[in-house]
Amino acid sequence: MSEAAGQGTSDAKEEPYGLIASYTRPGHPDFLDLPWHLPLAGWSSSCPRIVQVERGLSRHEVLFVSYPPAIYALKELPSGVAEREYDLLLELEKRHLPAVTPVGRARTRTMAGEELSVLTTRFLDSSLPYRTLFHAPGLASYRERLLDAVAGLLVRLHLAGFYWGDCSLSNTLFRRDAGELRAYLVDAETSACKDALTDAERHQDLLIMEENLAGELATLVAQAAGPPVGAETGRQVRERYARLWEEITREETLSPVESYRIHERIRALNALGFSVGEVELVATGERNRLRMRTIVTDRDYHRHQLHTLTGIVAGDRQAQRMLDEIHEIKAMLTREQHGDVPLNVAAYHWMRERYEPALRKLAPLVAATGDALELYCQVLEHKWYLSEREHHDVGLGRALEDYVARVPGAA
Ligand SMILES: Nc1ncnc2c1ncn2[C@@H]1O[C@H](COP(=O)(O)OP(=O)(O)O)[C@@H](O)[C@H]1O
Ligand SMILES: [Mg+2]
Secondary structure, three states: OEOOOOOEEOOOOOOEEEEEEEEEOOOOOOOOOOOOOOOHHHOOOOOOOEOOOOOOOOOOOEEEEEEOOEEEEEEEEEOOHHHHHHHHHHHHHHOOOOEOOEEEEEEEEOOOOOEEEEEEEEOOOOEEOHHHHHHOOOOHHHHHHHHHHHHHHHHHHHHOOEEOOOOOOOOEEEEEEOOEEEEEEOOOOOOEEOOOOOHHHHHHHHHHHHHHHHHHHHHHHHOOOOOOOOOOHHHHHHHHHHHHHHHHHOOEEEOHHHOHHHHHHHHHHHHOOOEEEEEEEEEOOOOOOEEEEEEEEEOOHHHHHHHHHHOOOOOHHHHHHHHHHHHHHHHHHHHHHOOOOOHHHHHHHHHHHHHHHHHHHOHHHHHHHOOHHHHHHHHHHHHHHHHHHHOOOOOHHHHHHHHHHHOOOOO
16 A cells, blocks of 8 residues: 655645545555546546546546556546445455456545545456447347346345445446356445345345436437347346346255255256355254255356366356366266266366367467457357257367367467
8 A cells, every 4th residue: 555645736725736645455556657636537648558448338537547467447536435435346355246356546636626536446357348249240149148147246246235226237347258248346336235135225226227227228229329129128137136036045945854955956056156155954843844045155156166176267157168078078087997087187187188279279369359268168169069060079179170260360
């Protein structure tokens, strides 16, 4: 953390102006070379670090600055507001919820004597604002997934006791995750963090989401930028939210001899990507009946497992696809060696025989897109597509060659 002196003195007020104080987490630049004596709106002509990136709509002045290899987002807010949002983003991080990473906050004073605050976050790499998803041809299939991603994000926040207060498409960033989308919260200005949310609070958050989405999509349609999306989009997100919420929070009753049902329930939640932290079993008062409640801790079940096995940090669905391959190899090795092969042996085999050689072949594409894991998953998808067409497993090597041959500039 650093405390910086002001950069000038205002004649009118005899008070320093510019940067009054800045606090930055270690591992990031100190940002002291930025033109803090100006409001953010005046930086474009005097700051060579500014970069233009795809972004959503915003109420406040938001700028992006480059400190290679990283990009940071700076948001100018009224005095004291950046500090609050910074704390909320930290809390999200502590609760392992998907959101942009808070990096620092600053207090500034304009030459006119007005105090402002600035929030700095790390630019979320490989993220897409929703407008890109609606504009770009070929991304239509993602629109449906966008609804799932927003619903999934709201469920995760609510399970963790986090009230968003301004869920909108502009306040969400999307990352590709093995053909699906993963949503991240980007704007926590109106949020509140509690131990648990009441049904009324969840309802209120959903109402805000519906209203915001209706407004945003109407604007897109008015600009003829997107497909004719109806006002029902918000309702569809709510319905998906309700289904997922019900699935996760559902309580079941069982008898002590039905312990297999506990495993079934855990497996069903894991398949949705949720890690189960605890299974609570409480006597119902009825003879031999127990009430089962599962407590999920995050939606990174496959991610954690892949990371433990291989050290790779992937999206949860990407991880799920790769784990499927590792399990396939385990079965194959077990057959060949006439004995059970542990999963970490299969994982090692997968890394050396499949993953690393594939990435070497994909290197030109990886250099162009920077998204190695997503490319690898696309090759897997291509393998399924070819195998289905040809009614047999075509193998990864063949899929890779075909994939690379189809993408211009990749070979
Ligand atoms: N850390 C970040 N990474 C990527 N994009 C960001 C980041 N912070 C902000 N943005 C972009 O800037 C836009 C505005 O940021 P936001 O925090 O929502 O500002 P406001 O409070 O003014 O609405 C977002 O829609 C998003 O596209
Ligand atoms: Mg916003």
